[in-house]
Amino acid sequence: MKKPFYLLIVIIITILIGLGLSSPTGLSQTIETVTVTPAASETQAPTEISSAEQISTPVVSEPTPAATDIQPTPTLSPTPDIFSTLYGCEMEIRFVSGALESRTTDFSVLGRDYFDDKADKFDAGKGTGIFYEAQRYFILHSAYINSNILRPLEAEFLRKYLENWGNSSNDFIQGQIDALTGSEVLWICDGSTVFNTRINGTVRLSHQASERLWLEPQALENILRDREGLVSEWIGSIEPSNRETIYLGFCGWGPQSTGSARYTYYRYLISFEILP
Numbered sequence: 001m002k003k004p005f006y007l008l009i010v011i012i013i014t015i016l017i018g019l020g021l022s023s024p025t026g027l028s029q030t031i032e033t034v035t036v037t038p039a040a041s042e043t044q045a046p047t048e049i050s051s052a053e054q055i056s057t058p059v060v061s062e063p064t065p066a067a068t069d070i071q072p073t074p075t076l077s078p079t080p081d082i083f084s085t086l087y088g089c090e091m092e093i094r095f096v097s098g099a100l101e102s103r104t105t106d107f108s109v110l111g112r113d114y115f116d117d118k119a120d121k122f123d124a125g126k127g128t129g130i131f132y133e134a135q136r137y138f139i140l141h142s143a144y145i146n147s148n149i150l151r152p153l154e155a156e157f158l159r160k161y162l163e164n165w166g167n168s169s170n171d172f173i174q175g176q177i178d179a180l181t182g183s184e185v186l187w188i189c190d191g192s193t194v195f196n197t198r199i200n201g202t203v204r205l206s207h208q209a210s211e212r213l214w215l216e217p218q219a220l221e222n223i224l225r226d227r228e229g230l231v232s233e234w235i236g237s238i239e240p241s242n243r244e245t246i247y248l249g250f251c252g253w254g255p256q257s258t259g260s261a262r263y264t265y266y267r268y269l270i271s272f273e274i275l276p
Contacts, residue, residue: 082194083133087111089189098183107154124153135220137247155250166253170235177202177236185272197272201238204252206230210267243273
């Protein structure tokens with residue numbers, strides 16, 4: 001009777017053990033967690049790489065030039081003042097627009113030696129002009145050689161345009177000045193254009209101021225400012241310009257002096273502003 005009892009107990013235990021092994025919970029309890037550490041040679045590279053490791057730019061050193069390869073820095077000469085080069089040149093003044101378009105005149109600019117020994121180098125008919133560099137002031141002759149209207153002097157076409165034969169009214173001269181203003185004029189030295197200019201003003205000086213300008217050309221700007229002499233003899237004006245300026249001066253006729261055949265002349269100044 002005991003054997004069947006024991007057999008029953010064995011069967012029950014066997015069933016219980018079988019049920020325990022097929023359960024996930026039971027299986028997890030019987031499996032040990034094993035941590036496997038790979039060898040150093042088998043370790044995979046990390047998934048993130050630092051920016052310094054991502055871009056590796058090789059540093060290339062510039063070769064140091066040999067002593068014989070180093071070129072000395074050239075010494076630059078100062079740019080010469082164009083006005084200082086005008087002495088002695090063959091100058092042509094050419095009107096390219098305005099009331100005197102296509103008119104030209106030419107003359108030889110006297111050298112600096114003229115101011116040491118003036119002699120007769122600037123006599124009428126010599127085809128010469130005087131240049132004062134500091135004032136940028138040219139002086140030319142007007143009228144005619146030996147009163148021959150077929151032999152006009154260098155600035156005669158300008159004088160005649162402005163005042164005809166010398167008895168014109170102030171209003172007529174002012175109108176001629178206004179029409180001349182804005183004309184573009186080329187200055188050509190030894191065949192090369194050195195200045196492109198525009199007339200920005202013309203003035204007729206009084207007789208007193210004209211005399212002073214002939215004797216004191218270095219005082220040109222002061223004479224224009226002071227406007228000495230009879231107010232009625234002054235015509236026109238020269239407005240200040242923010243550009244460099246060239247002045248051209250020449251004689252006008254003026255009224256006849258009392259009791260003399262001599263004319264009390266006036267002097268004209270034309271201002272040319274230098275264009276870029």
